[in-house]
Amino acid sequence: MGSTVELENNIMGEFKHLVIVKFKENVLMEEILKDMEKMVAEIDDIKSFEWGQDLESLEMLRQGFTHAFLMTFKNKEDYSVFLGHPKHQEFSATFSTVIEKIVLLDFPATLVKPPPKAPAEEPSAAQNDQK
Amino acid sequence: MGSTVELENNIMGEFKHLVIVKFKENVLMEEILKDMEKMVAEIDDIKSFEWGQDLESLEMLRQGFTHAFLMTFKNKEDYSVFLGHPKHQEFSATFSTVIEKIVLLDFPATLVKPPPKAPAEEPSAAQNDQK
Numbered sequence: 001m002g003s004t005v006e007l008e009n010n011i012m013g014e015f016k017h018l019v020i021v022k023f024k025e026n027v028l029m030e031e032i033l034k035d036m037e038k039m040v041a042e043i044d045d046i047k048s049f050e051w052g053q054d055l056e057s058l059e060m061l062r063q064g065f066t067h068a069f070l071m072t073f074k075n076k077e078d079y080s081v082f083l084g085h086p087k088h089q090e091f092s093a094t095f096s097t098v099i100e101k102i103v104l105l106d107f108p109a110t111l112v113k114p115p116p117k118a119p120a121e122e123p124s125a126a127q128n129d130q131k
Numbered sequence: 132m133g134s135t136v137e138l139e140n141n142i143m144g145e146f147k148h149l150v151i152v153k154f155k156e157n158v159l160m161e162e163i164l165k166d167m168e169k170m171v172a173e174i175d176d177i178k179s180f181e182w183g184q185d186l187e188s189l190e191m192l193r194q195g196f197t198h199a200f201l202m203t204f205k206n207k208e209d210y211s212v213f214l215g216h217p218k219h220q221e222f223s224a225t226f227s228t229v230i231e232k233i234v235l236l237d238f239p240a241t242l243v244k245p246p247p248k249a250p251a252e253e254p255s256a257a258q259n260d261q262k
Contacts, residue, residue: 052238107183
């Protein structure tokens with residue numbers, strides 16, 4: 001078993017709950033995502049939530065998994081509250097019926113390269129980048 | 132096959148490169164992480180990088196995977212530059228020798244619940260939370 005490694009210059013980030021999933025066929029993704037968004041909106045302990053669908057990687061590399069869901073919590077205590085939250089348990093019961101396979105990883109995140117602070121200048125240029 | 136789902140009120144975020152790994156036994160994690168940090172520091176296209184080691188989840192849920200690595204890019208173009216970058220290819224060649232299993236997912240991230248802006252107040256309280 002590996003031990004926890006802490007390197008110099010790293011910033012301990014928040015606690016992350018990462019879920020990667022292969023859904024069953026003919027699953028209504030719109031419904032699942034709406035339920036998930038509802039749960040996230042209702043549980044204050046979830047600090048941020050983002051997700052994505054891999055449409056490009058080689059099947060060999062993603063091994064059937066198609067979706068990643070990443071929740072961020074301020075700390076492990078908030079994550080524990082989330083785990084026991086009735087809205088989460090209700091969602092999980094439904095979610096477990098639509099997945100073909102799943103991997104969960106829960107960890108304190110180490111932020112090695114923090115994103116740069118948004119510059120105060122050039123706000124119009126940044127807006128033009130968006131479509 | 133599922134189609135891309137776009138929901139109301141979502142913010143299209145950056146492009147993410149997510150890697151989850153089970154390492155071979157007796158691998159020197161310190162060395163791997165140092166190599167990874169070096170690569171990340173040398174490639175400007177990587178906007179941010181964080182990683183974590185799951186020390187708690189049930190084995191049934193994490194299925195042998197222990198580490199998650201998450202890189203964020205401004206957009207898919209930057210990610211493509213990273214893929215072809217000599218420093219990345221050099222790192223990947225070494226990395227592939229230490230992993231027992233791996234899943235990669237690459238996707239444009241949809242940010243459903245953006246993190247709250249850091250308040251300007253209470254900086255001392257935040258510092259006290261850190262250990």
